[in-house]
Amino acid sequence: MGMVNNNSKANALMMKKLLVFTLVMFVFGYALVPFYEKFCEVTGINNLLRPDVRAKENWVDEERWITIEFDANTRGLPWQFKPLQTSARIHPGESVNVMYEITNDSDREVVGQAIPSYSPRYLDKHLKKFECFCFTKQVLKPKETRQMPVQFVIEPGLPADIHTVTISYTFFELPEGVNAVKN
Amino acid sequence: MAAIHGDAHGHGHDDHHPSGIMRWITTTNHKDIGTMYLWFSFAMFLVGGTLAMGIRAELFQPGIQILEPELFNQFTTLHGLIMVFGAIMPAFVGFANWQVPLMIGAPDMAFARMNNWSFWLLPVAATLLVSSFFVPGGAAAGGWTFYPPLSTQGGLGVDLMIFAVHILGASSIMGSINIITTILNMRAPGMTLMKMPMFVWTWLITAYLLVLVMPVLAGVVTMLLTDRHFGTSFFNAAGGGDPVMFQHIFWFFGHPEVYIMILPSFGIVSEVIPTFSRKPLFGYSSMVYATASIAILSCVVWAHHMFTAGMPTVGQLFFMYATMLIAVPTGVKVFNWTATMWRGSMSFETPMLFSIGFIFLFVIGGFSGVICAIVPIDIQVQDTYYVIAHFHYVLVSGSLFALFAGAYYWIPKWTGRMYNETLGKWHFWLSMFFFNLTFFVQHFLGLAGMPRRIPDYNLQFADFNMISSIGAFGFGLTQLLFLYIMISCIRSGEKAPEKPWDGATTLEWTHLPTPAPYHSFEKPPIVK
Numbered sequence: 168m169g170m171v172n173n174n175s176k177a178n179a180l181m182m183k184k185l186l187v188f189t190l191v192m193f194v195f196g197y198a199l200v201p202f203y204e205k206f207c208e209v210t211g212i213n214n215l216l217r218p219d220v221r222a223k224e225n226w227v228d229e230e231r232w233i234t235i236e237f238d239a240n241t242r243g244l245p246w247q248f249k250p251l252q253t254s255a256r257i258h259p260g261e262s263v264n265v266m267y268e269i270t271n272d273s274d275r276e277v278v279g280q281a282i283p284s285y286s287p288r289y290l291d292k293h294l295k296k297f298e299c300f301c302f303t304k305q306v307l308k309p310k311e312t313r314q315m316p317v318q319f320v321i322e323p324g325l326p327a328d329i330h331t332v333t334i335s336y337t338f339f340e341l342p343e344g345v346n347a348v349k350n
Numbered sequence: 351m352a353a354i355h356g357d358a359h360g361h362g363h364d365d366h367h368p369s370g371i372m373r374w375i376t377t378t379n380h381k382d383i384g385t386m387y388l389w390f391s392f393a394m395f396l397v398g399g400t401l402a403m404g405i406r407a408e409l410f411q412p413g414i415q416i417l418e419p420e421l422f423n424q425f426t427t428l429h430g431l432i433m434v435f436g437a438i439m440p441a442f443v444g445f446a447n448w449q450v451p452l453m454i455g456a457p458d459m460a461f462a463r464m465n466n467w468s469f470w471l472l473p474v475a476a477t478l479l480v481s482s483f484f485v486p487g488g489a490a491a492g493g494w495t496f497y498p499p500l501s502t503q504g505g506l507g508v509d510l511m512i513f514a515v516h517i518l519g520a521s522s523i524m525g526s527i528n529i530i531t532t533i534l535n536m537r538a539p540g541m542t543l544m545k546m547p548m549f550v551w552t553w554l555i556t557a558y559l560l561v562l563v564m565p566v567l568a569g570v571v572t573m574l575l576t577d578r579h580f581g582t583s584f585f586n587a588a589g590g591g592d593p594v595m596f597q598h599i600f601w602f603f604g605h606p607e608v609y610i611m612i613l614p615s616f617g618i619v620s621e622v623i624p625t626f627s628r629k630p631l632f633g634y635s636s637m638v639y640a641t642a643s644i645a646i647l648s649c650v651v652w653a654h655h656m657f658t659a660g661m662p663t664v665g666q667l668f669f670m671y672a673t674m675l676i677a678v679p680t681g682v683k684v685f686n687w688t689a690t691m692w693r694g695s696m697s698f699e700t701p702m703l704f705s706i707g708f709i710f711l712f713v714i715g716g717f718s719g720v721i722c723a724i725v726p727i728d729i730q731v732q733d734t735y736y737v738i739a740h741f742h743y744v745l746v747s748g749s750l751f752a753l754f755a756g757a758y759y760w761i762p763k764w765t766g767r768m769y770n771e772t773l774g775k776w777h778f779w780l781s782m783f784f785f786n787l788t789f790f791v792q793h794f795l796g797l798a799g800m801p802r803r804i805p806d807y808n809l810q811f812a813d814f815n816m817i818s819s820i821g822a823f824g825f826g827l828t829q830l831l832f833l834y835i836m837i838s839c840i841r842s843g844e845k846a847p848e849k850p851w852d853g854a855t856t857l858e859w860t861h862l863p864t865p866a867p868y869h870s871f872e873k874p875p876i877v878k
Binding site: 174177178181182185186188189190192193194195196197199200203207210212216242280282288339340341 | 460461523526527530531534535536561562563564565566567568569570573584586587588589590592595598599602660662
């Protein structure tokens with residue numbers, strides 16, 4: 168039947184279109200990755216690994232005290248990692264300097280990346296960090312020890328009912344061939 | 351409308367096909383393939399159901415009695431995956447295979463060979479999923495949504511699951527391409543789009559949703575696979591990735607997916623209710639537009655699954671309002687079904703009972719969905735049994751009840767035999783009773799704070815859990831009754847009349863003999 172032939176041509180064309188559409192959607196799935204990163208960058212969500220810009224005028228709330236607890240962890244890499252002080256009492260707005268120390272216990276060169284985590288979670292809105300070892304990957308030669316500073320300000324805008332905050336870092340090993348965080 | 355064309359009668363030579371197992375392996379006939387889809391999905395339903403029985407047996411009492419926590423987690427994970435991808439989705443594709451060509455007057459599906467292939471991928475994927483219980487480390491255990499980091503840390507079972515999802519996705523995409531092409535290109539003369547039965551409309555829209563989101567699922571599981579084995583860091587924070595991004599991409603697939611599982615059931619119910627109300631479907635065109643609106647809205651609400659994952663308030667508000675908006679087209683549908691029944695000369699055979707049960711219980715599930723959409727409440731009930739109750743009301747008493755309605759409705763057309771009406775009614779009432787016994791109390795458990803995916807619980811939850819488990823065992827046993835009804839219908843059911851449902855108006859009832867011949871509509875019917 169002629170109809171069948173017409174149909175099979177039209178069907179083949181439709182199949183092609185739908186396959187192309189399927190492929191486009193597969194690529195779209197991957198395109199969501201850079202889109203997500205760009206979206207977070209533009210909206211300022213997830214801005215954990217880039218230095219903040221120092222405000223021109225800095226007001227220090229000398230009436231108020233905040234306790235900061237420093238926490239350090241490693242996951243899956245042969246390092247020792249600790250802050251040189253476990254806590255600090257500061258005024259909001261005051262610039263704070265803390266030293267951390269990492270030691271590579273193994274006999275091989277290891278590349279690590281630190282990822283910060285804050286408690287309470289919305290501390291990141293009020294935490295301005297100017298210098299941090301987490302902004303780049305860290306390469307440690309066998310048995311090497313390194314001391315690294317973190318410099319930041321907790322802004323006076325932090326809700327008044329917060330008296331203690333925790334700043335935590337976890338070092339992860341970067342497998343070979345993996346670049347450090349893009350931002 | 352009585353113009354049954356001669357072709358359908360007495361052409362024995364048309365029915366020649368290989369016999370025995372080769373018939374089923376090599377078949378390209380949409381009816382054979384539909385049958386295989388339905389049996390396959392029922393087998394998977396029993397496997398997934400067995401896992402559910404294990405879960406409910408463990409939760410019968412507080413404490414750990416039967417399943418160690420690791421195995422319990424594998425049970426909940428595989429229960430979800432098998433029911434979603436192995437039971438509900440293939441069952442609807444089975445209905446599409448049987449019914450779409452019959453309802454639009456087409457001789458078969460557009461790509462018969464590919465149709466065979468898309469079915470035979472399924473047993474392969476099912477084997478991967480089920481066998482993953484027996485590999486070192488056991489099956490995937492991070493929940494059916496396989497969020498990283500659990501899914502990047504799991505063992506071989508997770509890899510088997512990833513491959514199974516790839517294969518199931520490929521099968522779904524092929525099936526959808528087939529269905530779209532069949533519906534758009536192979537309708538009988540005169541069957542305009544706006545004359546198509548609602549079941550065909552809902553499947554057309556569902557198939558578009560499938561080709562829209564299944565490739566995204568394929569992408570996200572591929573990212574998971576490369577994160578696990580090839581050193582990428584899509585979801586690994588240490589490498590600059592973000593586990594929350596997985597949730598966004600997964601639910602970009604996952605929310606349309608829940609509509610993929612419910613739209614065809616809207617279609618089945620929209621066929622059954624007019625038939626047994628002996629009235630045309632009320633508001634046909636508004637039904638079409640409502641289905642399309644639901645499909646479009648389903649693509650912009652995904653983050654309501656992630657209100658507690660961290661999101662700006664503006665985002666929460668957007669996803670909350672967009673989600674609540676879906677209640678509008680859904681409400682249009684419920685209104686139309688009710689209006690169809692209004693002043694109809696109704697009768698209550700089993701398909702109708704399941705359809706009315708569907709409306710009643712699906713509305714409860716819909717309302718608890720609106721409640722979950724409200725951000726402050728969702729933050730409270732996230733990952734509790736309230737959510738479990740909600741989605742079982744839409745998936746079991748929604749999708750599954752509609753599948754039962756469709757099976758009872760079309761089995762006379764498929765086999766030429768009637769099922770046992772008395773037993774069918776028993777099946778409905780027992781399902782209705784035990785379903786509510788199982789899941790209604792889970793609302794209370796969730797509101798009281800019982801978390802999901804945990805094998806043990808606080809003593810305060812003991813009574814409701816015992817009630818829920820008893821209900822689940824009853825519900826599980828009741829489905830064996832369904833199996834018995836279907837087998838005895840196929841083997842020794844009474845011969846069905848040519849048109850057992852006098853209110854039916856679609857082509858398979860008006861233009862084909864009962865049972866439908868192996869080859870139907872080789873000459874297309876003329877639709878006026």
